[in-house]
Amino acid sequence: MAGFFENTVKKVMDHQEMLHRKFLEVIERMDRERTDREETWRHQEAEKHNREAISRAHERASTSNREAQMVSYIERITGQSINLPIRMAPPLLQPEISNEPIKEITSTKSDSHSRWPKDEVEALIKVRSRIEIKFQEPGVKGPLWEEVSSLMSSMGYQRSAKRCKEKWENINKYFRKAKESPERRSQRSKTCSYFNQLDQLYSSSLINYPSSTTYMPSRGIEFDIEKQGHSEVLEAFAVGKDHLATITNPPGENIKGAEMSSSRFEFDGIAEKNEELEEGSSEQDKEVYKDDKQENGEQGKDDGSGDEENEN
DNA sequence: AAGTAATTCCCACGTTACTC
DNA sequence: GAGTAACGTGGGAATTACTT
Structure with a gap:
């Protein structure tokens, strides 16, 4: 009898231990999946940020160009000089993001020997x-x-x-x-x-x-x-x-x-x-x-x- | 289209300042 | 003093714009 109860308790404990291991495995797997999802999301956000930075750089360059032309035109009309403050690049931009697109977009006005x-x-x-x-x-x-x-x-x-x-x-x-x-x-x-x-x-x-x-x-x-x-x-x-x-x-x-x-x-x-x-x-x-x-x-x-x- | 003037670009050279 | 880099200028070829 004692041996029977002892054997039963041992089986129950083994079963509980097995369930516990499975539980831990599931938790780890879910954790890995969540980490992977976050990593993917970060990558997507980074790419999105890059695209936005490129778009902003494009916009900034074209705006500067338009402004320069408008200022030049207004100066010619009015005969008065217009001193606009120098627009600096937004500090939030990462260097590798802010530099390369500018080179790219200004290729039309690059420092060629034109x-x-x-x-x-x-x-x-x-x-x-x-x-x-x-x-x-x-x-x-x-x-x-x-x-x-x-x-x-x-x-x-x-x-x-x-x-x-x-x-x-x-x-x-x-x-x-x-x-x-x-x-x-x-x-x-x-x-x-x-x-x-x-x-x-x-x-x-x-x-x-x-x-x-x-x-x-x-x-x-x-x-x-x-x-x-x-x-x-x-x-x-x-x-x-x-x-x-x-x-x-x-x-x-x-x-x-x-x-x-x-x-x-x-x-x-x-x-x-x-x-x-x-x-x-x-x-x-x-x-x-x-x-x-x-x-x-x-x-x-x-x-x-x-x-x-x-x-x- | 050819000719000419206006404009731009490249390169060489002279001068100056600095380092060794 | 020699060597060198930076700077400014002139010469002249090349390109562009305009006229005839």
């Missing part, structure tokens, strides 16, 4: 002029051109720093060339628009644009004298523009060749004024501004300023 469209050249002039102050500071200019490139990129134009620098030098070279023989340039020339931009930059700059000679030792001294002659103007601008202080060199400090070439452009404050006088502005405004310049001692400069009236 010619620069007019609006792209104008954008370059604007961008370059805006950070002119940084170019005035001593040091390597490579990173600054990288900045120009990235700013251009934010406007929808994919150009490398090297290409931006090269293009900037070329348009200025051609501008100088055109200035030297203004009678040969007709109104039909398709670069008239950015010529006007450069014209305003040069003509209203506190520093006359340099001669075509690359490095003239005497030019530094000459420039120094010119700067001293405009000291009152410099001081006037320095009141409102702190950064201008970085431009006004200490007395006796000569301007180096590289600085001289970049110093021919305007400071930020003047650039804003220049952009207001761009091609869309009235002749009356330009005359007022010319008078303004003359009052500040801009008259008497023989190179550059006299040619403008011949061209427009």
